[in-house]
Amino acid sequence: MRLEWLEDILAVAETGSFSEAADRRHLTQSAFSRRIRNIEDYVGVQLFDRARKPVQLRATTGDQREQIARLAAGLRQLVEDLRRGDRRALNRIVIASQHALTAAFTPGLIRAVQARRQDTYIRLRSANLDECFAQLLSRQADIAIVYRVPGQDHPIEADYIEATALGVDRLIPVCATGAAGRMRHAVQAGELPVIAYPANVFLGQVLERVVFPQLDPGLAVDQQVETALTLAAVELAAEELGVAWVPASLSSRYVAAGTLCDLTDQLPACDLLITAVRLAGASGSTEAGVWDLLAAHRGA
């Protein structure tokens, strides 16, 4: 069964005549007659009633007319999509960005890359840290944009990846400006309401392993609410629910606007590196080009 054959059948249905359909399909009447006969032999049934002149569609052919048109359109669309997709494939890469960076950092980075490479199609995927590395390993992503605590390794052996620093960020404690007095008092009182991250995500682990051990030993952490998304943490803090540790890249605009208050003078912060990671070894020219731009990019 061929697209050509579907179109032949539709041409007869539309013109009501083999001869006219033949003209339309740029064949002589005799060749077209034989082609229709070949189609019928392939299918195994008569598609047209030749006992009448001009021919008529058999009932079953008429019943399937719409389906034939649909399949023909689908096949044409497939060819078109394969063509269009190829053009894009030559100039496309997939970037996996950690959730915490997706809202405030990575868009700016992509904008900078595309300003220099306007023919490059970048597909951005947002995931948590573990998923970003999983996508690298399974080659679903070409490059990952993730945080790294200074002095700590990425979760994949260094031999398998190549990393480059893009900038620095900071996990800082913030609270609603209107609740600043209450929070400072709570610090004195020894029990701090906190907006927490789940223990199994990167930022949850940074809080537990890096930030909380630096708290005054007499200060207890009272978890009020938990979210994996830094954007949500910012909003919860603004609602006066407690202190949230969020990337400065995300919170700086809120602090500048006066919505949030930076509590770094009383509570510990944590520096973070923003890094780009890819698998070691050969890569396509598009990926290499984008990687070079990233390595040369030093922005915050």
Next chain:
Amino acid sequence: MRLEWLEDILAVAETGSFSEAADRRHLTQSAFSRRIRNIEDYVGVQLFDRARKPVQLRATTGDQREQIARLAAGLRQLVEDLRRGDRRALNRIVIASQHALTAAFTPGLIRAVQARRQDTYIRLRSANLDECFAQLLSRQADIAIVYRVPGQDHPIEADYIEATALGVDRLIPVCATGAAGRMRHAVQAGELPVIAYPANVFLGQVLERVVFPQLDPGLAVDQQVETALTLAAVELAAEELGVAWVPASLSSRYVAAGTLCDLTDQLPACDLLITAVRLAGASGSTEAGVWDLLAAHRGA
């Protein structure tokens, strides 16, 4: 673009190798290699990455893999439908049956017809009386199975149709066995709870024009609930909501089981003819054959 080509592409995707796909497609490796090349020439893009051994799908080919499988399945289905449709067109008719007959009478009739004509495909449509005749006139149905009140005409001029009696039925008053005493008492009291049919359907009209005029003049009808379906009327009666007039062909099993009680000794019933109707004039051999069987069929 051909079904064969789609299947070739899928075979490579599934086996991950030209050689294996070639085996699966019953070609030598060299012929298959050239066929894939031909497909790529037709589409205009490379579908596979040959720089690696065994080959890998290009990203765009992978993206379209499901669509390719879908179109392949659609084309196979089309061929199958054209084959099946042809067989069916030669031996098929459409029968429109009135709702009230569809549940209890027509299935038995069709079973009897198919026992004699096992090659005949019968498509059964259920509709109200008006719709049955509309389907006849518009040739969406070949034969209609409907009730007729004795002495009254069908709603279409006799010149345009041909009718034959199939049997007789009876519209009888029933109620739940447990409510029989209450209903008999209500008849005495002069106010009868009734499960009604809409005024614009056949049975609603039969009640108004034939049955209710026969009630004792001092007995008032108190409509409790209304439904167009006789099956629903039976169920409502069994729930002790009132008296329902339903075809004996439908209710006889409930009466025999003791669920319903026949009130014909106190309330009027109405005889109905069950008829087959078709348009006058020439008809296909399948329709003529079925019609002859119906004319010879005298069942209740």
Next chain:
DNA sequence: ACCTAACATGCAGTATGTGCATGTTATATG
């Protein structure tokens, strides 16, 4: 009955597809 339109078929030539043999290159192993 006659004429014309419309589909079918014979014949010769051209186009397309295949298997066998062989060439080229990626990948694994010692």
Next chain:
DNA sequence: CATATAACATGCACATACTGCATGTTAGGT
């Protein structure tokens, strides 16, 4: 690094499929 093997590509000869021209057959109109 050298060698062997798997896996894809290409040359050649043959087979199969498709087409236009010329002609045959039949429905439909006058």
